[in-house]
Amino acid sequence: MVKTKVSGVRQKAEQARAASKRLALLTEAQKNAGLRAMAQALRNRREAILTANEEDLRRGEEAGLSTALMDRLRLTEERLEGMAQGLEELIHLPDPVGEVMETVERENGLRIEKVRVPLGVIGMIYEARPNVTVDAAGLALKTGNAVVLRGSSSAFYSNRMLVEVLHQALETTDVPVDGVQLVEDLDREAVREMMTLNGWIDVIIPRGGAGLIERVVRESTVPVLETGVGNCHIYVDAEADPSMAEHIVINGKTDRPAVCNAVETLLVHREWAKQHLSSLAARLQENGVELRGCDRTRALADHVLPASEEDWRREYLDLILAVNVVDSLEEAMEHIDRYGTRHSEAIVTDNAETARVFLQGVDAAAVYHNASTRFTDGSQFGFGAEIGISTQKLHARGPMGLKELTSYKYRVLGTGQVRG
Structure with missing residues (x-):
């Protein structure tokens, strides 16, 4: 034999x-x-x-x-x-x-x-x-x-x-x-x-x-x-504090852009965008971020490239950020549901009820209110080192x-x- x-x-x-x-x-x-x-x-x-x-x-x-x-x-x-x-x-x-x-x-x-x-x-x-x-x-x-x-x-x-x-x-x-x-x-x-x-x-x-x-x-x-891969979003609500939103978005994109919990798409309520998007876009660009936006974004901020359908789906892992102006919380949640990877999603708002709806309604391993998505990490959650971040629902989810x-x-x- x-x-x-x-x-x-x-x-x-x-x-x-x-x-x-x-x-x-x-x-x-x-x-x-x-x-x-x-x-x-x-x-x-x-x-x-x-x-x-x-x-x-x-x-x-x-x-x-x-x-x-x-x-x-x-x-x-x-x-x-x-x-x-x-x-x-x-x-x-x-x-x-x-x-x-x-x-x-x-x-x-x-x-x-x-x-x-x-x-x-x-x-x-x-x-x-x-x-x-x-x-x-x-x-x-x-x-x-x-x-x-x-x-x-x-x-x-x-x-x-x-x-x-x-x-x-x-x-x-x-x-x-x-x-x-x-x-x-x-x-x-x-x-x-x-x-x-x-x-x-x-x-x-x-x-x-x-x-x-x-x-x-x-x-x-x-x-x-x-x-899972991390096509993570931050939604800046109409009632978001401008300074807090700027700090969270810049951290989420620039702290370490090559990791899966970095933000890849910024969603901005139209009322907030009218007053503050131009300033936020300029600060992002000062930090070396290339912006790719919808038509309303490009009308409100300078030096923004046009975003394609593929840009909403991409995990850039780079200093590139897609920006989309939306009319409502519901539209932001629909965008996340369509393009997100169920990894980490955040809302910036001073409205507790708006935050509650977002946290309860968005399907992701980690959802945030007034904090950067960069915290989705085993050590940051107090688990010590992590083996990975699960975006599935059976046995394990998150870090x-x-x-x-x-x-x-x-x-x-x-x-x-x-x-x-």
Whole structure:
């Protein structure tokens, strides 16, 4: 009988599966020790990590990667320190594994407990961002899950060095090194194989552009925790404070335009627009933002390019903002419903009833009143690092932290009961 050769992807998934059994039994103290070692290793090896990242950046420039992708790819000492601090923040968060979510006492004396448990093996398929490598490893470790990582070719050297550093750190702890696996095969077939490793990988989480996410959702036979692109909107109501609106809109667009919670479309009530849109547009342009607007926007503000139908749908991930003047709250909500991606939507208004209607009626993972959409982030929500932001409605929605990486089982405690 000829033995079928096991592929490298399958082998890594098998190793992760074996490690997941050991991870599920670790105490919180053991897991926290692993996180602490990983954080310190990032600091100790920062020069090697940054050198590897420089090679990815050099190759990215040669390949003509966009400004947005280069920003996502770039590591700095500050960003590395942020990654290390993200791991340390997880230490201070309660371990969800073993939490008794519900308890039922039956008349026959049975005690039934609903208990949080790890998912098992998580497959991460992601683009550009090497920080995802560390975030995913840390979140998986804290929740007793193993993780199989497959980053993009653009971050190959960064990801390989980061995993090497994490492995060296874990070797000094009780955490199994095989709990963090990196698929180094950059062929598209490796992605397809990961998505069909039912029985070895329990869930796939895609993180990247619309093309990647759509492919994973379409082709994966392993269950998918879908993260979404962010065509986020800010609606400035007729009763919005001009100074507050300006501050929120500029922050939402310019703070870090290449991330999914940056605002991509500005909706402005016609009455507010008549008095304040010209000033807001000028401030945005002073901050380097290119504006693409409807006819009414272009009549009220200078140097605005005409917006096409495609502009209302685009996630620019750049210093570009679409602007549409609307007649009412209802029209703004209809625009968001038609073009939005169910990620993050905001209203700026001093009218509490208008805000209530918006917050209740807009379908998105996060809805805001008088605040920037840039807060849709695991650390900003107090979850520590996040594995991604889910725009679906089953299992998890919004920033996915520790609890979202667990399932549950029923623990039934008896004293000899049988069913007659």
